[in-house]
Amino acid sequence: MSSNKEVAKLFDQMAAGLEILGANRFRVNAYNRASRVIEDLTEDVRAVVEQDLPTAVKRLTAFDGIGKGMAEKVVEVIETGEMTELKELLQKVPAGVFELLEIPGIGPKAAKAMWEELGIASVEDLKATSDEDLAKVPRMGKKTVANIRKAIAFNEESGDRVPIGLAKPLAIEIREELAQLDGVRQVEYAGSLRRGRETIGDLDFLVACDDSALARDHFVSMPRVTQVLAKGETKSSVRVKAGAVVMQVDLRIVPEAVYGAALMYFTGSKEHNVRLRELAIKQGKRLNEYGLFSGTEERPQDSGAEPLAARTEQEIYADLGLPWVAPELREDRGELERGEKPLIQVSDIRAELHAHTTASDGRLSIEELAREAAGRGFHTIAVTDHSKSQPIANGLTEDRLKRHIEAIREADEAVPEIKILAGSEVDILSDGSLDYDDELLAQLDIVVASPHAALRQDPATATERLLKAIRHPLVHIIGHPTGRIVNRREGLAPDLKALIEAALESDTALEVNANWNRLDLRDTHLRAAVDAGVKIAINTDAHDSRHFDFISYGVQTARRAGMEPESCINTWDADRLHGWLRSKR
C-alpha cells in the first residue's frame, strides 16, 4: 500500500473517532478533507516529508486543506509511524466501534449509544445482541433494529464498491426501464457513475415526469428490487440484486423546470457542490437542488421565488460566471479555475495501440482484429501479443514472434483500409529488463512494455524497474504501469514523479489501460502525468471485439485527469503517429 493511502487512513480514523465523541463537526470535516487531499496526492507524502525535514510542515501546508496542525501530524506519522492524538483517541473509543459506522443507517450517535449502553464494540457484538436488548438503546425502536439487521446482511452480501464496468450496464438497463414509463420526459443516471469514477457505491437516477406516483411505484417494484429503503414524494431508495452485483439505487423525481439544478446536485461530487454553494454565497446567491436564487434567504423555493437559473446545468454555471464543468471533473480538484480548455472524448480516438490475437491469448485473428478496428473508424491497429515470459497467456517465443511479424505484414497487405502495426506487449521483468533482446525489438513497429509479474515489489525496486523500461530506447509505451486490478490487487506503488520525469526525457508514452478492471494509470496519477506534458496512450488491451467498447472507460478516466485530446497519441493522425513511432527506431 502506498504511504499516502496509509496516512490518509489514519486521518480518516481520526475523523470517525472525533465524530463518535461528538466533536465540533467542522473539526471532523477538516480531518475528512485532509484525508482526501493526502490520498489524492500524486507525490508520495513520505518522499515530500523526507526530502527536507525542517521545511516539511511548510511545504505540506501549501496543499489546500492542510494547515499547520494537519501538516505536523503528517510529519509525526512519517517520522514515528504513529499519531499521538489518534492513539489517545483509541484509548477512549475501542477500534471495533469504528466498524459500526460502516453499516448503512448507523452513524456516530447510534454507534456511541450502543457502545455506551450495551458495550457493543464490534459488528460481531452487534450481531450477537438480541433485538430486545438493542431496543433498550435510546431512539432505537423495532423498525430501526430491523433495518440494522438488514443493513448488516446487505453489507456482508455486497462488500466493496462495484467496478464501473459492472455498474454501468445495470444502470443503463434501469434507465431504459424508467424511460419507457408514460409521462417520463427526462431520465438520467447521476452520481459517481456520471462522473466516471472507477468504482461506484450506489446508482442515482433523476427523472422529470408528469406522474411522479407512477414513476415512484414502478421504481420500487422493479423485478430486481430486494428491499425498499425509502419511498417519499420526491425521493425513493431501494436495493437491487443483479447476478453478483448488489447495489443501492436512489431515485429522485423533480419538475422539469428544475432538472438542471437537481442533476447538478445529484451528480456531485459533494465536495464540488459545496464549492459551488460557497461561491454562490459570496455572490449573494443561494444554490440548492431547486435552483440558483438571488439573496440568501433559507429555502427560497418555498416562498415561490423565481430562480435565476434551474432548468439546465449550463445556465446555472453561467450565472455563477463559470463555463459548464464536465461531470468527470467535478471532484473539487481545481475544476472551477480550469477555464474552457477542450476535454478528450471517445470520438477523438483514431488508433488502438495495444491488442491481442489468437497468437497469444486473444480471440481474434490478425485480420479479424484489423477489420474490427477499421469498422470503428481507426486508421491504425497495433498487434501486440504477449512475450515469452507469459506462458499462461501463450506468450510468443522469439521464433514464433518472427513468424508472427511476417503474418502481420501479410495481413497489412490484405486489409488496405487500416494500417496494421507489428508490435509486442513485452514483459518488463522484475529487474526492469525486457523479455526480448534489442535486435528483435528493433524489428517491431511498436513496443508496449508492461509489468505482469512481481507486482508486490517494494516501491523503490518498482521505481527502478519501471525507470529502466521507460528509458529503454526501443520502448514506445509503458502498458498498465502499476499492474493494479481494481478492488483486487494494489499493484506496484512506484514514485510517480520520477516516472513522469523519465517519460518526459525519453519521450516515452504512459498508458491508460481502458479495461475497467485495470484503469491504469488511474485518474489522479494520470493528472500529474498530463500536467507535466507526458505523452499518453489510451488503449483497450482488446482480447475480443467487444473489448473495443472499453475505450469509454479509459477516455472517461482521461477526462477526470483534465486531459486535452492533444496529449493522447491515439488521437493523432496517421502521419504524426507513425512518425513518432519511427523516431524510436
Added chain:
DNA sequence: GCCGTTTTCGGCCCGACTGTTTTCAGTCG
C-alpha cells in the same frame, strides 16, 4: 481544524426521509 477581493476571528452547504418523537434528531448524499 482550516481559511481570508472587508477578515488572524468567525464563519464553515443544503435538503429529504425515517423513526421516534409530539417538534425533531439522526443519517444520508
